[in-house]
Amino acid sequence: MQADRRRINAPAGGTAPPTFTFADHPDLLRRPTRTRKPDEHRKIFLRTGIVPSASGSAYYEVPPAKPAPSTGSLVPTSSSLKITCTVHGPRPLPRNAAFSPNLLLSTHVKFAPFATRQRRGYVRDASERDLGVHLETALRGVIIGDRWPKSGCEVVITVLEGEEDGWFGEGREKGGGWGMMSVLAECITVASAALVDAGIDCVDLVSGGTAALVKGEGGEGEAVVLDPAPAEHEVTAACVVAYLQSRDEITEMWMKGDAGDSTEGLMDQAVRAAVMSRTVLVEAVKEGLKVGGDVQPVNGAPKGGEGKGKDVDMTG
């Protein structure tokens, strides 16, 4: 295509916006450090039933460990993760769709355009679609699909605030995709809560957990930490699992990086993280049931979404 010579075009190579920082904010120039123990999970907020029009929904948040220092700077020192999940269905497949003996699950993971330091487009990019595939693998193992022939179910996840891939102070997106791995673990947990809220039969509650192999203090040695925040560590390998605690099984596992001999240890630590997030998941699900039970008599009408309050005979 011929270049447009009547306008001043942007440089072909592309430029990077400058990052302004100030010498009187020493906190900003230092890599944030991990204040919790290596085997300690960040605090989680999880609540189900927040979207009334969906048949199931949940909201997940990892608040920052300490409140942002009042430096007056607009650059936040650490990210806090915020994810919403809605489940639509099970509902009949469209008439023109082919017969399916099982529940057809489709998952969409989308970062909001403002979720990360670099703006995301409105169309899902390759990494978001990849997260969707991972999530589908994790959920399809727990859903008892053969109880809903000819029906479909959509799990839609919007990441309102994402995890960073590394410390922003290093000046460029180093990538590595470590932030994506924590996001996936949290997506699994929140989707599991939303599935329960939608009343879809599952074999167990599935919860996600991450562990990472990080360089030790001063770049010496390596250590395994649970639930890493990539900004705080130099990650060399990481592992995400979707874990069913009562069956002691893994439905999804994603490991990346050169873990050397500690592959097994990494997997076990990720499972420990998943067990920790499961405790919150169980509480949130119980709380959601309690709220639903209270509301029903007051309104005098069944709560929205078919089959939500109704019991399904579970056997086996």
Added chain:
Amino acid sequence: MAPYTNIPLSPAELSYLHNSLSQNPPIRPDGRSPTQFRPLVAETDILPSTNGSARICFADGTEAVVGVKAEVEQSRTFVSATGEVGAEGVLGLGAGGVGDVDMDEEDDEQTSRAGKGEETWLEVAIEIPGMRDDDALPVFLSAMLTEALLADGELKDRLWINRRFHWRLYIDILLLSQPFSYPLPLLSLTTHLALLSTRMPALLSEKDEDPLFNDDWEASHFLYPQSEGRSESQRKPPVTLLVMSVGENIIADPSREELAVADAVVAISVAPSSTPDNEMVLKTLALRTVDPPSRLTGAGVPTALNTTAGGTSLTAAEALVLREKDQGQTVWRPPRGGVKRAVITRMIKLVTEQGGVGQEVLEGLAGVET
């Protein structure tokens, strides 16, 4: 019944396959041993207009062509919060370039570019007939191949030319046949061969000048440097292999029919690395579970429910109880739940151990003339 999944197998056939594969030793439909790989035909350097190319044809008729092309591109410079210019040598997260390539005159050049590569410089595009490029399968395949290639951190550093320019590497993967079996191993092996045969023109300019290259193709060097003597100590691109489990059995390189009854499928990326005593060991670079197609298969109908075969018609609740009690013992039922941790550990071991599947495949590919 050919259900939605395009698996042309009835519940009875699935049940038969599952039973024969879970026996000890497993009986595979094509008579292979559990760790045996399918035979394949491979050739490299087939496309004259690429930097490197390869073609592999599996015995079941699936065939893939990979072309690798490199383009020079201007780098973006970044200024970090500490005032350091990004391209001047902030170390990357990858462990790239720590263990060095055994080249004499390029040695200092190799260390100088360590950690300077960026992950966006590598682009993998996969074309599968009959699939849109945003379908789950191509997305998953390209993500898996990209993360394996980037995981050892050395490839992206080799794409660094100087502070102002870098190579952008396009790996275009074309599946020529229908995806009869899960095409991940095929595409990965073809990419491996194509990268091994990839040659980059020799650089004539110095330091941060605009890059000028030698137009003599004889003077070009390999992207993955090839040593003359022992082939074991050579750096090689990773390969991704598929392993599945049925019951207690672990099966390498599953065919399409075997995947249709898998309990769990795992894709493992391994790359060879040499120990100090020049022995080839495999290290795991990436691992992903793959959604087994068996979860989409239709369940069989127990005889007690089949009214045409003398069964009684039951209410929906009673039928549900009956199906749940059966637990997939008498008729086929798509697998539920996941896979035990111990099984995953065994799968990794099967691929990476000395004389395991991974080594066998790499030795086979080393025999292909480049």
